[in-house]
Amino acid sequence: MAFPVEDKHGFSVITLKGEVDLKNSPDARKVILNNLKKRRHVLVDLSGVEYIDSSGVASLVEGLQYARSNDLGFSLVGVSEAAMNVLRLARLDQVFRIYASLEDGLHGGG
Amino acid sequence: MSACVESAVGPVIEVEDLVACYGNQRILDRVSLTVRQGEIMVIMGGSGSGKSTLLRYLLGLRRPDSGAVRIFGKDIARLSSAEWRELRKKMGVSFQGGALFSSMTVGDNVCMPLREHTRLDEKTIRIMSRMKLEVVNLAGFEHLMPAQLSGGMIKRAALARAIVMDPSVLFFDEPSAGLDPVVAADLDRLILRIRDALRVSIVVVTHELESAFAIADRIALLDHGRILMVGSVDEVQRSDNQRVRNLLTRTSEEQVVDVEEYLCRLTEGVE
Numbered sequence: 001m002a003f004p005v006e007d008k009h010g011f012s013v014i015t016l017k018g019e020v021d022l023k024n025s026p027d028a029r030k031v032i033l034n035n036l037k038k039r040r041h042v043l044v045d046l047s048g049v050e051y052i053d054s055s056g057v058a059s060l061v062e063g064l065q066y067a068r069s070n071d072l073g074f075s076l077v078g079v080s081e082a083a084m085n086v087l088r089l090a091r092l093d094q095v096f097r098i099y100a101s102l103e104d105g106l107h108g109g110g
Numbered sequence: 111m112s113a114c115v116e117s118a119v120g121p122v123i124e125v126e127d128l129v130a131c132y133g134n135q136r137i138l139d140r141v142s143l144t145v146r147q148g149e150i151m152v153i154m155g156g157s158g159s160g161k162s163t164l165l166r167y168l169l170g171l172r173r174p175d176s177g178a179v180r181i182f183g184k185d186i187a188r189l190s191s192a193e194w195r196e197l198r199k200k201m202g203v204s205f206q207g208g209a210l211f212s213s214m215t216v217g218d219n220v221c222m223p224l225r226e227h228t229r230l231d232e233k234t235i236r237i238m239s240r241m242k243l244e245v246v247n248l249a250g251f252e253h254l255m256p257a258q259l260s261g262g263m264i265k266r267a268a269l270a271r272a273i274v275m276d277p278s279v280l281f282f283d284e285p286s287a288g289l290d291p292v293v294a295a296d297l298d299r300l301i302l303r304i305r306d307a308l309r310v311s312i313v314v315v316t317h318e319l320e321s322a323f324a325i326a327d328r329i330a331l332l333d334h335g336r337i338l339m340v341g342s343v344d345e346v347q348r349s350d351n352q353r354v355r356n357l358l359t360r361t362s363e364e365q366v367v368d369v370e371e372y373l374c375r376l377t378e379g380v381e
Contacts, residue, residue, distance in 0.1 A: 021276075022228055029234060053276040055230055058237040089307040090241040 003031050009106050011073070012040040017048035020056035029059035036066050036074070043105045047078025057086055064096060077105040120183055122147050122279050122311040123168065128177035130163055130335075137163045139335040140177065145279070150305055150312045152322040155332035156357060164332065165283055165315045169203060170194065181279065199227050202277035202310075204268045206284040210256040216243070217252030220271045227275065242270040246300060262293040266300070273304060280304070282314040286321040298324045319358065323347070331357060 006013045012035040016028055035042050044060060046052070060076065067074030075097040079087065087093045099105035123145035130138035138160045145151045155161045166172050167179050170186045178185050181197060189197065210219045220239040224230060230238075243249050246266035256264060265285060272280060285301065286294035298321050305312050316322055322329055322343075329346045331338040333353055339346065346354065 022230070025234070026230065029231065054238045054241055054274070055228075055234055055276075058234045058241065061237050061241070062233060085307040089303065090244045092241070 003028055005031060005035060008043075008102075010041060011043050011106060012038075013043045013045055013102065015045045015048065016052070016056070018050055020049055020052040022053065022055050025053070025055035025059050028056060029062060032059060032063040033066060036063060036070065036072055039070070039072065041073035042067065043073075043075050043077055043099075043102065045077050045102055045105075046080060046083050047102075049080050049083050052083045052086055054086070057090075057092065060096070061092070075099055075105050075108065077102050121145055122182060123151075123313065124178075124180040124183075125164075125168070126178045126180070128164070128167060128179060129175045130160075130167060130172065131175050137335050138167070141332075141335070141337055143330050143337060143340065145311055145313055147311055148305070148309045149327040150301070150314065150325050152314045152316060152326035152329045153332060154316060154319075154322050154329055154357070155338075156317065158334075159332040160335040161315045161317075161332050162283065165281065165313070168313060169201070169281060170198075199275055200278040202272035202275065202280045204265070204272040204280070204282045204285065206287055210264060210267055210271070212256050214255075215252060216248065216254050216256065216259070216267050219256070219267060220252070220274050223271065223275050239270070239274055242274050243267075245273070245304070246270045261288050262290075262297070265289065265297060269297075269300065269304075273308070273310075276308065277310060279311045279313070282312065282316075284316050284318075285314060286316060286318045291320075294318070294321055295324070297321075301325050333357065 004015050014031055014035065020028055032042060032044065042063065064074045077099045078101055079098055084093060087096065099108050121144040125141055125143040128138050128141040129136065141164060153161045153164060167174060173187050178187065180186070182200070184193070184197065186194070186197070211222070214222070217239055220242055221235050224235045224238060240249070240252065243252055246269050248263060248266055248270060251263065256267070259267060282301070285297055289297065301312065302325055304310065314325065326343050328340060328342055330340045331346065331354060338353055339349060339351060347358070349355070
């Protein structure tokens with residue numbers, strides 16, 4: 001599955017949709033890291049995610065770690081309840097910068 | 111307790127008229143049971159009731175003498191090896207003794223299913239395993255060997271390994287056995303957190319009443335290889351069935367002596 005990337009106000013907005021699991025999380029990881037390696041600030045829009053498994057969350061963690069090591073912005077927006085439950089289980093809701101909407105994320109500075 | 115549901119695709123597990131024998135001994139006698147999506151089903155019974163045997167059949171370790179076990183609608187006795195391998199990826203198991211590989215670190219034990227069943231990047235695998243160690247409060251213990259862990263830590267490491275693939279159904283064999291009450295209660299809370307966060311269906315085999323009442327959505331009581339009753343914690347606790355009462359109050363069954371049979375057992379073949 002290709003995850004769309006849009007350029008908005010200096011951010012790469014990566015939209016993850018549907019089910020993010022073992023089958024497609026390597027694609028999500030690739031698109032996240034590729035954008036960060038281009039020194040882009042990244043917002044990951046999770047509002048269309050129905051399910052995300054640990055491999056998907058691990059890709060987000062790897063993106064966050066890369067961004068922090070390279071002084072880049074990396075935030076999540078529109079985190080669904082299902083995705084938030086998975087983040088909360090490992091206390092990752094306290095690790096990521098999370099915005100309610102894309103609008104908030106763009107104004108919040110990533 | 112939970113919002114467990116009969117999903118549109120039916121129950122997660124269906125056991126239908128399962129009969130299991132060891133030699134001439136019938137261990138399970140026409141056992142029927144369903145486990146719904148997102149529920150915690152606790153299978154209880156005294157020693158020799160057949161609960162561990164039932165777990166072996168649910169895990170596909172034995173083939174039924176008659177009857178069927180269906181997981182996600184598939185009769186597990188009729189699956190090809192490839193189909194069974196796919197189904198196993200959706201099943202996590204936490205064995206009574208942990209069953210960790212003693213020659214591997216805790217971290218490698220937890221990573222093992224991912225390395226075996228996926229082609230994920232090694233970085234992703236290590237982050238996933240550390241996330242699960244965080245969930246079970248074993249962060250920072252990944253470099254230890256199983257022999258360096260306490261009983262409670264072994265159970266939690268085994269749980270981390272059981273959930274590392276994000277299974278849809280999780281099996282526990284006697285999760286509280288051998289643990290002190292405080293550690294056992296911690297493990298119960300952890301099981302509930304995992305169910306609530308991941309919406310996973312959980313089957314727990316135990317003889318620990320306190321633990322069963324703390325976590326179960328429904329309890330199946332096994333007695334001499336038969337299902338005595340299936341019901342909510344409340345229904346089980348209020349049951350006026352004498353066998354159920356005996357199991358709950360840990361009263362041993364008074365054996366009725368059949369004089370003829372008893373004498374026969376003592377004297378058969380004796381000149």
